[in-house]
Amino acid sequence: EIVLTQSPDTLSLSPGERAILSCRTSQSVWRRYLAWYQQKPGQAPRLLIYGSSNRPTGIPDRFSGSVSGTEFTLTISNLEPEDFAVYFCHFYGTSRTFGQGTKVDVK
Amino acid sequence: QVQLVQSGAEVKKPGASVKVSCKPSGYTFTDYYVHWVRQVPGQGLEWMGRIDPNSGATYYPPNFQGRVTMTRDTSITTAYMELSRLRSDDTAVYYCARDYRSRGWSDYFDYWGQGTLVTVPS
Numbered sequence: 001e002i003v004l005t006q007s008p009d010t011l012s013l014s015p016g017e018r019a020i021l022s023c024r025t026s027q028s029v030w031r032r033y034l035a036w037y038q039q040k041p042g043q044a045p046r047l048l049i050y051g052s053s054n055r056p057t058g059i060p061d062r063f064s065g066s067v068s069g070t071e072f073t074l075t076i077s078n079l080e081p082e083d084f085a086v087y088f089c090h091f092y093g094t095s096r097t098f099g100q101g102t103k104v105d106v107k
Numbered sequence: 108q109v110q111l112v113q114s115g116a117e118v119k120k121p122g123a124s125v126k127v128s129c130k131p132s133g134y135t136f137t138d139y140y141v142h143w144v145r146q147v148p149g150q151g152l153e154w155m156g157r158i159d160p161n162s163g164a165t166y167y168p169p170n171f172q173g174r175v176t177m178t179r180d181t182s183i184t185t186a187y188m189e190l191s192r193l194r195s196d197d198t199a200v201y202y203c204a205r206d207y208r209s210r211g212w213s214d215y216f217d218y219w220g221q222g223t224l225v226t227v228p229s
Contacts, residue, residue, distance in 0.1 A: 035215040044202055044204075044219035044220065044221060044222055045152070045202075045216075045219060046219075047207070047215065047216060047217050050207065050213070050215050056207070056217060088151065088152060090152070090215060092213070092214035092215050095168070096154040096168065096214055097154070098151050098152040098153070098154070099151065100150070100151045101151055
């Protein structure tokens with residue numbers, strides 16, 4: 001089973017700053033099988049990125065995804081107040097697993 | 108607009124079963140797979156499987172095989188997830204979610220239900 005390890009556990013930033021979230025896979029995986037979700041307290045997750053770097057319709061372009069080797073990255077440029085939340089990565093290939101989450105909170 | 112509305116919170120005894128419903132609206136029920144994902148409070152997410160509402164075909168990952176059953180009723184456009192032999196570590200919020208892809212599966216999710224808290228006291 002593929003294990004996803006997200007870092008850091010918590011990222012403390014101010015509005016307007018850039019957030020860089022990491023998700024490492026335990027082995028090499030096909031890049032198309034990685035998604036990112038945002039979750040706010042008491043709410044269901046929201047799809048931000050699929051196929052490592054694709055945004056669904058309606059997701060702002062300040063959210064972007066990339067990959068290098070076994071490290072997948074979600075970048076949020078110019079943090080808005082509504083971006084402070086928990087972010088999960090999700091591998092949906094041969095096994096289907098989630099990372100443990102990274103909380104982005106206000107510094 | 109697309110919505111998935113789930114049934115209300117449940118409290119169950121260890122060893123019992125729970126059945127959670129999920130009623131989508133805003134799209135053709137049989138065009139999109141429905142998945143179930145659970146989340147232990149304050150922790151991560153765990154995928155429980157999927158159902159094709161058109162054919163009724165299901166897929167369960169190994170860690171839930173034998174304990175989870177997903178069904179659907181096309182006459183009332185509702186999907187169900189039943190988990191049996193409940194344990195205290197099954198206490199979680201259970202979500203249904205729509206597959207992103209129409210008439211196939213992508214195994215990632217664009218719309219989610221509001222979640223159903225299932226509590227199994229120890």
